[in-house]
Amino acid sequence: MLPLCAQRCEPPHPGGCGPPHPGGYGPPVARDAVPARSGYTRASMTARQHPEIIIQAQRGGTVESLHRAVAALAGPDGEIVERWGDPGMVTFWRSSAKPFQAQAWLADGTVEYFGWGAEQLAIMSASHDGLDFQAGLVRDMLSDLGLSEADLRCDTELKARHNCSGNHTGFLAASVHHGWDIPTYQQPGHPAQEAALQMFAASVGLDPRQIPTAVDGCGIVCYATPVSVAAATFALMPDLLPEISAAMRAHPVLVEGPTWFDTIIMETLPGSTSKSGAEGLGCVSLPDGRGFSVKIVDGADRAMEPAALAVLRAVMGPDALPERLAALGRPPIKNDAEDVVGELLALVPE
Numbered sequence: 001m002l003p004l005c006a007q008r009c010e011p012p013h014p015g016g017c018g019p020p021h022p023g024g025y026g027p028p029v030a031r032d033a034v035p036a037r038s039g040y041t042r043a044s045m046t047a048r049q050h051p052e053i054i055i056q057a058q059r060g061g062t063v064e065s066l067h068r069a070v071a072a073l074a075g076p077d078g079e080i081v082e083r084w085g086d087p088g089m090v091t092f093w094r095s096s097a098k099p100f101q102a103q104a105w106l107a108d109g110t111v112e113y114f115g116w117g118a119e120q121l122a123i124m125s126a127s128h129d130g131l132d133f134q135a136g137l138v139r140d141m142l143s144d145l146g147l148s149e150a151d152l153r154c155d156t157e158l159k160a161r162h163n164c165s166g167n168h169t170g171f172l173a174a175s176v177h178h179g180w181d182i183p184t185y186q187q188p189g190h191p192a193q194e195a196a197l198q199m200f201a202a203s204v205g206l207d208p209r210q211i212p213t214a215v216d217g218c219g220i221v222c223y224a225t226p227v228s229v230a231a232a233t234f235a236l237m238p239d240l241l242p243e244i245s246a247a248m249r250a251h252p253v254l255v256e257g258p259t260w261f262d263t264i265i266m267e268t269l270p271g272s273t274s275k276s277g278a279e280g281l282g283c284v285s286l287p288d289g290r291g292f293s294v295k296i297v298d299g300a301d302r303a304m305e306p307a308a309l310a311v312l313r314a315v316m317g318p319d320a321l322p323e324r325l326a327a328l329g330r331p332p333i334k335n336d337a338e339d340v341v342g343e344l345l346a347l348v349p350e
Contacts, residue, residue, distance in 0.1 A: 052085030076289030094277030123166030129257030130161035235291030
């Protein structure tokens with residue numbers, strides 16, 4: 001497990017604290033383009049501690065099953081001020097890391113090189129719904145690179161409609177820009193994967209050698225930290241990733257889709273930035289500068305939205321949530337005929 005007060009590392013640059021890249025080249029990240037480091041190492045001595053959040057699956061008024069969630073809330077300075085359960089739990093960020101990976105391509109000049117703007121930054125940070133306008137933007141970006149959907153390695157069938165296709169197109173863009181190998185762009189050890197890891201490490205304030213890595217569902221490298229680190233980093237996200245945060249807020253429907261959690265958060269809470277990840281992880285930067293992360297312990301994605309809404313109600317007040325957003329807190333359970341037969345409900349014990 002990563003220590004919550006792990007030794008901090010200077011932002012990556014050739015000759016920095018990270019391991020050298022294969023072949024001896026340094027990461028293509030300009031020193032002055034690396035985001036400020038996270039302040040997650042500070043934990044308030046007066047942080048409020050709550051029990052774990054419990055999510056009930058109720059069918060016909062009877063509790064059929066339970067999920068548990070841990071969560072952390074960080075103040076605008078990245079200090080953890082409120083905890084539910086043990087947010088020291090280490091988990092992979094999965095798609096929640098996409099905006100920080102996209103930052104690497106903004107910092108190294110790839111985005112500028114191809115003349116891309118806010119829409120492209122948003123789709124590179126996205127887990128989109130595969131809708132026509134989303135897939136069309138990805139295809140246009142691939143055309144800018146002189147590539148096609150056949151070059152995407154996120155899956156074998158959906159290609160541009162795959163929810164990670166924008167993220168993969170960012171890795172491909174960096175590979176074209178820097179002359180790196182195209183067919184292996186998603187593999188561990190590829191310079192694009194190494195550059196993204198270096199940027200992520202700088203953002204969360206860890207030496208990249210301290211970050212457990214694995215292979216994500218779409219084939220690229222994913223990273224693990226404590227849930228509290230994600231909360232603190234999202235609190236600092238407006239300062240760490242100002243341009244990408246603004247792009248996601250300007251184009252929330254590109255980030256996920258009209259009926260999905262991240263899009264609804266950003267459309268109903270102006271100034272917020274949200275990016276969830278697989279296995280029940282939700283990460284939100286709030287308009288007032290705070291940030292939180294919630295993780296479903298058993299990885300059940302269906303329980304993330306009610307758990308996240310329970311945190312939002314606790315920190316913003318029950319009357320502060322717009323109706324469209326509040327509805328996510330009690331998602332219906334439907335049968336095969338699409339009849340509502342139950343619901344998910346989060347409980348926050350005191």
